[in-house]
Amino acid sequence: MFHRMIGGVVVLLWLGMLVHLKRWLPGLDLAASSSIWRAGSGALYVEFMPLLAAALLIFPEQFARRFSPSSPMTGEPVLGAGFWRISGYFALLASWALLQLFR
Structure with missing residues (x-):
């Protein structure tokens, strides 16, 4: 539950950012806002990375089920929550x- 609260705070700070x-x-x-497409897309990655971190903190079980390889013997995810x-x-x-690099 503690990790989910941290993820929620990260989402609120991300919205404020x-x-x-x-x-x-x-x-x-x-x-x-650069007209160069590559620089703008890189900035978007930096902007949305905290949202990915929050999603990993809020929903680790879903990431374990969906993105973890499963064991051939038991069928359970190898990489847990x-x-x-x-x-x-x-x-x-x-x-x-x-x-911090962009401050």
């Missing part, structure tokens, strides 16, 4: 580091 993008992250806003939670925290840390 999108609303106040020009004030909080002017470099990211400049890259996103704990792996996807850790991946969510790693994605959150990586997205925070990328957003």
Whole structure:
């Protein structure tokens, strides 16, 4: 439950970031509004990475069922919910580091 609350807070902060993008992250806003297609798409990846981290924290069981390879003997997912939670925290840390580059 604790991980889901952290994911919910990340979603709220992400929405606030999108609303106040020009004030909080002017470099990211400049890259996103660039006329160069490649720079704009890279900025979109940086903008949506916190949302991926929140999804990994809120719904790790669904990621384990859908994206984990299954064991041939038991048919259960090899990568459990704990792996996807850790991946969510790693994605959150990586997205925070990328957003700090655009401050």
